[in-house]
Amino acid sequence: MKKTLFALLCSTLLLSQEMDLDALLNKIEKKTDLSSKTKLENGGISTIYTRDDINRMQARNLNDILKSTYPFGYNENRYGLSDPYSIGTNQPNMSSSIRVFIDNQEITSGMYGSGIILYGDMDINFVDHIEIYSGNPTYEYSTEPTFILIKLYSKDVKRDAGTKLSYGIGNYLDSHLYAYNSQALENNWSYFNYVAQTDDKRQQHKSDTTELSRDKRGIHIFSSFHNDNNRFIVDAIKQKRDSFINESLDATPTSATLDNELLHIGYDGNRNNFRYLLSYDYFHTESKMSDDVVPNPYINYPFASLSANSSSHIFSSELKYDYLTHDNKLVVGLKYRYKYYGYDKLEKNALATPNIEKKGQSVSTLFIENQYSLEHNSIFTLGLSYSQVKNEKSIQDDNLLMYRVGHTYTTNEWVIKSIYSHIELTLDPYLVGSDGVYITPGKKKITKQDTIMENIVYEKVNNKYELTLSYLSSKDQLMPNLSNGLLENSAKDIDIYSTIFIWTNYYNDVDKLYMTIGYNQVNNTPIVDSFKQYTATLRSLNTYKKYDIFNEILISKDSTDYKLYYDYSLGIIYHVTGDFTLSLKGTNIFDSAKTSQYSRIDPRTFQAKTPLTISPIDQKVVCTMEYLF
Amino acid sequence: MLRFFLILSILGYALSAEDNYEQKLYESILPKIFHKSNVQIFINNSEAKKVLKMSTILTIVQKCTDADILIGNSFTKEESSCQKKPSFALDYRAYKRSKNAIGAFYWRKGRPQITFNKDAFEHHKLTIPKSLQKYVQ
Numbered sequence: 001m002k003k004t005l006f007a008l009l010c011s012t013l014l015l016s017q018e019m020d021l022d023a024l025l026n027k028i029e030k031k032t033d034l035s036s037k038t039k040l041e042n043g044g045i046s047t048i049y050t051r052d053d054i055n056r057m058q059a060r061n062l063n064d065i066l067k068s069t070y071p072f073g074y075n076e077n078r079y080g081l082s083d084p085y086s087i088g089t090n091q092p093n094m095s096s097s098i099r100v101f102i103d104n105q106e107i108t109s110g111m112y113g114s115g116i117i118l119y120g121d122m123d124i125n126f127v128d129h130i131e132i133y134s135g136n137p138t139y140e141y142s143t144e145p146t147f148i149l150i151k152l153y154s155k156d157v158k159r160d161a162g163t164k165l166s167y168g169i170g171n172y173l174d175s176h177l178y179a180y181n182s183q184a185l186e187n188n189w190s191y192f193n194y195v196a197q198t199d200d201k202r203q204q205h206k207s208d209t210t211e212l213s214r215d216k217r218g219i220h221i222f223s224s225f226h227n228d229n230n231r232f233i234v235d236a237i238k239q240k241r242d243s244f245i246n247e248s249l250d251a252t253p254t255s256a257t258l259d260n261e262l263l264h265i266g267y268d269g270n271r272n273n274f275r276y277l278l279s280y281d282y283f284h285t286e287s288k289m290s291d292d293v294v295p296n297p298y299i300n301y302p303f304a305s306l307s308a309n310s311s312s313h314i315f316s317s318e319l320k321y322d323y324l325t326h327d328n329k330l331v332v333g334l335k336y337r338y339k340y341y342g343y344d345k346l347e348k349n350a351l352a353t354p355n356i357e358k359k360g361q362s363v364s365t366l367f368i369e370n371q372y373s374l375e376h377n378s379i380f381t382l383g384l385s386y387s388q389v390k391n392e393k394s395i396q397d398d399n400l401l402m403y404r405v406g407h408t409y410t411t412n413e414w415v416i417k418s419i420y421s422h423i424e425l426t427l428d429p430y431l432v433g434s435d436g437v438y439i440t441p442g443k444k445k446i447t448k449q450d451t452i453m454e455n456i457v458y459e460k461v462n463n464k465y466e467l468t469l470s471y472l473s474s475k476d477q478l479m480p481n482l483s484n485g486l487l488e489n490s491a492k493d494i495d496i497y498s499t500i501f502i503w504t505n506y507y508n509d510v511d512k513l514y515m516t517i518g519y520n521q522v523n524n525t526p527i528v529d530s531f532k533q534y535t536a537t538l539r540s541l542n543t544y545k546k547y548d549i550f551n552e553i554l555i556s557k558d559s560t561d562y563k564l565y566y567d568y569s570l571g572i573i574y575h576v577t578g579d580f581t582l583s584l585k586g587t588n589i590f591d592s593a594k595t596s597q598y599s600r601i602d603p604r605t606f607q608a609k610t611p612l613t614i615s616p617i618d619q620k621v622v623c624t625m626e627y628l629f
Numbered sequence: 630m631l632r633f634f635l636i637l638s639i640l641g642y643a644l645s646a647e648d649n650y651e652q653k654l655y656e657s658i659l660p661k662i663f664h665k666s667n668v669q670i671f672i673n674n675s676e677a678k679k680v681l682k683m684s685t686i687l688t689i690v691q692k693c694t695d696a697d698i699l700i701g702n703s704f705t706k707e708e709s710s711c712q713k714k715p716s717f718a719l720d721y722r723a724y725k726r727s728k729n730a731i732g733a734f735y736w737r738k739g740r741p742q743i744t745f746n747k748d749a750f751e752h753h754k755l756t757i758p759k760s761l762q763k764y765v766q
Contacts, residue, residue, distance in 0.1 A: 021657065021743060021764065027650040028741045051739040128739065159736040161720065578737065578744075578766075628738060 026509040034128055034153060044137030044149070044406075045417065045455045045468055049130040051159075056541045056548045058571040058585040060168070060176070060622070062130075062152075063121045067567070067617060068537050068554050069132055070468065070500050070518065072098070072148065074120070075596050076616040078251075079258055079287075080214035080244035082120020087527075088598040088611065089480045090247050091438050091487065093117050096428045097147040103154055103224070105233055105266040106142060109283040110312020110341035110361075113144070113428035118237060118262055125166060125178040126194035126222045128155045135453045135470065136404055136421035139367040139385045143316060143335040145400060145425045147449070154224050154233075157182045157190035168624035174201040176624075188227045196220040203618040207600070210252035212614075213242035218260075230269040237262040246289040249302040251600045251612050259286040266316075273322045281314040293603040295349045302603045304349050312341035312429070327373040335365040341429050360392040361429050381406040391432050395443050400424040415457040423449045427478075431487065440488040445476040447489075466502040471495070479526045485599070492524040500535075514539040532559040548573040550585070556594040567593035567617055579628045584621070591619035651680045654734065654743070655687060655700075659717075661758040662731070663697050671696035671711070673704065674719055698731075715753040731755065732764075 033050050047069055049059070059065050063082060067074040077083035078090055085094040096113025099106055107115035124130075133149040141149060166178040180194040202214045218239035225232045243258035245251045266279030289306045296302075320333035342358035367385040374380055387400040404421035425447040427439070435441040453470040474496070476489040500518035507513060516537040523530050536555040542548070550571035557564050571585035593615045600609040659668045667686060671693040672678045677700055681687055690696050693704065693711035702723035704711055715731045718724035724733035724744070731753060732745040744766045750757050757765060 021654065021761070024650050024654045024657070025741045025743065028654065029739075031650060032741075055739065155739070159739045161736070162722070164738075578742065 023509060034156070034159075043140075044133035044135050044419065045453055045470075047132045047134075049132075051129050053541070054124070054127065054129065056543075056550050056571075056573065057539075057552070058550060058573065058583055058622075058624070060123060060125070060585075060624075061121050062119060062124050062150075063616070064587070065124075065130055066120065068516075068539070068552070070516070071134055071470070071498050071520065073535075073556075073594070074616055076121075076214070076244070078245040078247070078598055080216075080241060081117045081258075083117060084120070086596070087480070088596060089485050091480075092430060093428065097145055097423075097425060099142045099144070099146045099149055101141060101149065101151045102222070102233060102235060102264075103152075103231060104141065104268045105231075105264065105277065105279050106316070107235060107262070107264050108281050108314055108316075109262075110281070110314045110339040111283065111285075111310055111428075111430040113430075115262075115281075116150075118239070118260060119150075121216075122237070123176065123178065123196040123198060123220055124152065125196060126154055126180060126192070127152045128159070129153050135419055135451050136402065136423045136449075139369055139383050139402070139404075140320065140331055140333065143318065143337045143365050144363055144387070145402060145423050147423060154222065155180070155182065155192055155194075157184045157192060160192070162628060164626060164628045166624060166626040168622050170201070170620050170622040172201040172203065172618075172620065174620075174622075175199045190226065192222075192224045194220075194222040203620065205612075205614045207245070207251040207612050210254070212244055212251070212253075213256075214244045216241040229271065231267070233264065233266045235262070235264040243287060243289065245598055245612075246287065247303055247306055248289060248291045249293065249601045249603045250291075250609065251598055253289050253291050256289045257287070260284070273324070275318075275320040275322070277316065277318045279314075279316045281316070282312070283314075284311040285309070291603075300349055300351060305347070306349075307345065307347040308343060309345040310341070310343045310430075312339055314339045329371040331367075331369045333365075333367045333369075335363075335367070337363045337365075339363075339429055357393075359394070359429070359432070361432070362388075362390045364388045377410045379408045381408070389426050391427075391429075394432050396427055396432050398424075398426040398446050400426060400446065413458055413460050415455075415459075417453070417455040419451070419453045419455075421451045421453075423451070425449070431478075436486070438487060439478075440481060440484075440486045444478065444487075445489045447477050448475045449473070449477075450475075462506040464502075464504040464506075466500075466504075468498070468500050468502075470498045472498075482526055490524070490526065494525065495523040497521045497523075510543045512541050514541075528559070530559070534558070546575045548575070554593070560597070565592055565594040565615075566590070581626045583624045583626070585624075586621045588615070588617045588619045589621075591615075593617040593619075649680065649683065651734075652684050655681060656684060658732070658743075658761065659698065660686060661760070662755055665697070669695055669697045671699045671707075673699070673701040673707070677701070677719060715749065715755065728752065 049065055063074045072084040075084045075086050077086040079092060083093055083095050093112040095116050098114055098116045100115040100119040107119055109115055131151040136147055137149045160182050163181045169175045176198045178196045182192040184190045197219050200216045205212045216239055221236045223234045239260040241258045243256040246253050246256035261284040263282040268277040287308045291304055293302045293304050295304050316337045318333060318335040320331055323330040339361045340358060343356045346353040346356050365385060365387040369383040372380045383404045385402040389398045391397055402423050406419040409416045427444055431439050449472055451472045455468045457466045474494040477494045478487040479490040481488050498520045500516055503515045505513040518535040520533040525531055534557045539552040541550055552569045554567040567588045568590055569587045573581055573583040575581050595613040595615045597611040597613055599611050602609055660666060667688055669690045670687050671690050693699055693707045699714055699716040702718055702720045716727060716729045718730045718733035719735060721735045724730045729749060730746060731749040734743050743764050745757060745761055745764050747765050
């Protein structure tokens with residue numbers, strides 16, 4: 001009996017060791033996928049794009065990812081800048097509560113509140129994986145109020161040692177050249193250097209007879225130097241963009257350009273139970289626009305010419321302490337950020353604005369967050385954050401109190417998350433003192449958003465089902481006044497109901513099918529009482545011999561016109577050798593992706609004209625070759 | 630009682646190895662190459678040591694002279710007699726540099742890769758098992 005049992009067990013073990021090497025390599029890749037190590041399970045409702053997803057989707061820029069991401073998708077504003085919450089008015093950024101991080105450091109802008117305006121369409125070839133958290137996620141990261149947290153994790157020497165070159169050319173003769181090099185050094189230190197040069201020519205659109213352009217050319221440098229406990233990051237961007245509509249009242253600028261420079265230098269580390277960060281961000285913009293309109297001399301409007309140069313310097317620091325016991329994790333943190341910002345030059349219709357001066361804004365934040373394990377599979381989270389926002393030379397000083405309560409319950413097959421959060425938002429620096437330009441006069445009330453989210457995940461064998469339901473009520477939300485387009489506190493509470501169902505089917509070790517069906521309803525907007533939106537996604541990632549095949553269709557329909565929009569993308573990667581790949585990707589192949597509306601006003605009569613409807617997603621084809629050596 | 634402990638220890642091994650796919654990878658390669666049920670390995674890489682320390686098929690030896698194969702990227706600091714032994718690299722560059730590297734396990738483009746060098750096999754009078762032929766570079 002003993003011999004039989006022993007023989008049986010041994011043969012079982014030997015059989016298990018006979019697993020095919022390819023299958024083992026796939027298992028190793030999945031098990032050591034970095035996203036599984038960095039994901040903040042109790043940080044909020046998350047969408048994860050693994051290294052493999054990004055590669056096979058051929059996601060070149062962040063907007064390739066954002067366009068299908070719950071709950072906001074992707075949008076661009078009148079300047080051609082990424083601004084998912086834009087509603088087509090002339091504010092340069094409505095999405096400052098979306099924060100962008102590289103590793104643990106925020107890339108931000110002193111004037112416009114968030115780095116999303118540049119990073120939303122930034123090249124992401126230096127990124128290993130992406131995590132997107134929604135619904136006022138953990139306070140551990142951002143110094144300022146955050147509704148959506150986008151975390152980009154840079155590539156690492158362990159998986160990307162060596163040098164890679166990538167060159168691509170598209171159907172508009174747009175091109176990109178990416179290169180990176182990564183090496184391990186002595187004492188566990190390593191570096192990762194990345195450079196991208198892009199000439200991103202885009203699909204042209206017409207407003208009456210004027211051709212509108214969102215082309216951009218630029219260089220992006222990212223460098224990381226790190227070991228297990230310390231990380232230095234330098235991120236630098238220089239861009240020359242055509243700025244689409246800019247501030248042209250009737251959306252027919254004769255010329256519109258926007259040059260940007262961004263520099264981020266940061267250090268973060270940890271020792272014992274302390275985590276700390278110091279960073280500096282510099283952001284400079286030069287905007288020029290000319291338009292064939294005759295300004296009214298009494299109000300110096302509309303703009304026949306506009307020239308605005310602005311810059312900002314931001315210093316951020318933070319100190320966090322983790323106190324861990326058997327069933328409790330307490331994080332306490334102090335953060336301080338100082339922004340020095342303003343216009344260097346502001347000329348409207350060739351008249352220089354007098355007495356422009358730079359201003360300062362300080363944000364001091366204290367937060368405490370506790371995770372308590374009620375049972376081995378049940379975690380209760382409580383967070384509290386208090387921020388003091390002080391604006392120099394302004395009456396707009398605010399104290400922001402935020403809190404979140406969450407519960408996560410897990411079994412082998414189920415994850416159930418319930419989150420209630422309260423978030424308070426104040427004016428972005430560029431809005432402070434912009435009375436009559438971007439906001440109506442007078443001190444603005446704090447925007448208060450309360451959110452309830454329920455996230456239920458069921459995973460069994462090769463299938464994962466996920467349902468998210470959320471309700472958001474926003475009090476004193478800044479919304480444009482319909483008569484002048486200036487932002488003011490909305491008289492009515494804005495309510496947003498969202499739901500999304502996601503099904504992921506891993507039909508073998510490497511292939512997967514991803515499907516979503518979603519519904520959003522926004523009540524009490526200034527334009528319509530109720531805005532309804534229906535979305536669906538179908539994405540398949542397949543590998544066949546030396547080919548990786550990607551298919552995606554994003555379907556969208558909303559109550560503006562009840563027209564069905566669909567964005568179909570197809571990509572094929574051919575691995576010629578282990579070191580050399582050729583790829584081809586078509587995006588929005590049928591040129592029928594969801595459009596955005598941009599208002600137009602007749603400059604002579606000041607009567608509203610039919611809005612422009614243009615998609616933020618281009619119809620394009622890109623062919624890329626990559627060589628690794 | 631003995632039977633109970635035997636079952637427990639085997640089951641424990643099976644469970645511990647269940648998620649250690651890297652260990653399984655080495656265990657499925659090296660015995661086939663050396664035609665031995667227990668292969669003596671010398672490792673000078675701390676991460677690989679952690680991965681393979683629980684293996685009952687591969688035995689980690691302290692002296693490189695006792696090893697059937699060396700696992701790591703560089704063995705210039707080891708005894709000169711070891712420098713001629715077959716090795717298995719953990720980095721693509723090290724694999725390309727060394728004429729003794731019969732194979733390598735490394736990451737490239739974010740994916741784990743395995744490869745074998747036919748010349749190094751011949752140099753060490755080893756034969757490449759049929760099941761590994763497709764990984765020969």
